[in-house]
Each structure stands twice: as structure tokens, then as C-alpha cells.
Amino acid sequence: MRIDHRTAALTAVLGGLLLGSLDFMWIKWVPYPFAELGNSTATWAVAAFAFGWWVRSGPVRAALGAAALLVVAVPSYYLTATLLQGDDLAVVWAPTSLLWMAFGVLAGVVFGVGGTWARGTGPRQILGTALPAAVFFEEAARFAGRAGDQRATWNIVIDVALGVLAVVLVGRSNRQRALGLAVALPVAAVIFLGFAVAAGP
Known part of the structure; x- marks a missing residue:
């Protein structure tokens, strides 16, 4: 079923609002060690992947929608923190928040497109299948x-x-799953190096 652009846009915005607010509530009320999934960059990346997987109407729409989803999720997270525990609302437009939004654009494009690739064929299908596993492994x-x-x-x-589990769910054959797992390891290494460079000395 092809998703029209209005439905995709609405889902991106609502999904971002839910992701940000539920993520904060997860961190606040879910006990350790599962609470750490709320602090997980992988969880947000996989949300962008899931959007691309669902929208199934081309990489451009998937990239834009997934990026919008992650960008909206950032102020939603901080707004929920303000409502539930009285945090300063000014943090919504603080430099750190803007930086997270910029990272959201990048991750949304990569993982949104990856979600569409996982439904395709050939090498792109394997790379798309590998991406959710790679971020968790990283x-x-x-x-x-x-x-x-x-x-x-x-x-x-x-x-x-x-x-x-992500590879098992995304893969549509044992071959796709096996290749996805194999490719996930070097992709995870690339992501790891990217984080190291971003973090600086």
C-alpha cells in the first residue's frame, strides 16, 4: 500500500511528538537496565528506520519524513521534561538541543532511506537490513x-x-538475515568511528 504525502507528513510529526515524550517518560519511570534504552541513540535511529520501512514510497519521502520525526522528537522530549518535572523550557532552543536536531536530520536521512532499502533487492537490501543491527551493536x-x-x-x-532481533524481524529470508548480520559488524565499526570523531579528543 502506497502512503500518500499528507499521511506521511502527519505520521512524521505525530511520531516525533510521541517519540520524544515517551522517551522521557521511559527514562523517568522504567527501571534499570531497560531505562537506558531511553538514552539510546540507537533507539531513535531505529525509529527513523521504521518510518522509512513503513512509508515505502521512495527514498526522498522516507528521508524527509524520518528527519522531521527526529527533529520534532527533540523539543517534544524537553517539553515533556518541563511538564513532568519542571525543567526550564528554555532548553528547547538551547545550542545542545539545536545540535541534537542537526544530528536528527543526518540520522533521519540515513536511516529513513535505509528503511526503504531493506524492502528492496540486491546490495541495498542487505545494507538496509544491517542498519538497525549496526546501531545497536555500535x-x-x-x-x-x-x-x-x-x-x-x-x-x-x-x-x-x-x-x-532487528535483523530477524526486518529480513524476509534466512539469507537476507545472515548477510544483514555479517554486514552489520563493519557498519557498526564505521558508526563507532563516526562517534569517536564527533566526540573529539
């Missing part, structure tokens, strides 16, 4: 870098399990 690698933090072990297990 996040697991960052947790593994926390030497001496025993709590991080649970986060690693959860991220790896979610990465494998």
Missing part, C-alpha cells in the same frame, strides 16, 4: 568501553539482543 561497543562498569554488561546484552 552502542554495545561503546558500553564495552566503560572499563570496570559492571552495570554496562546488561546494556551490552540488551543491545546485542535487540540488534539480532
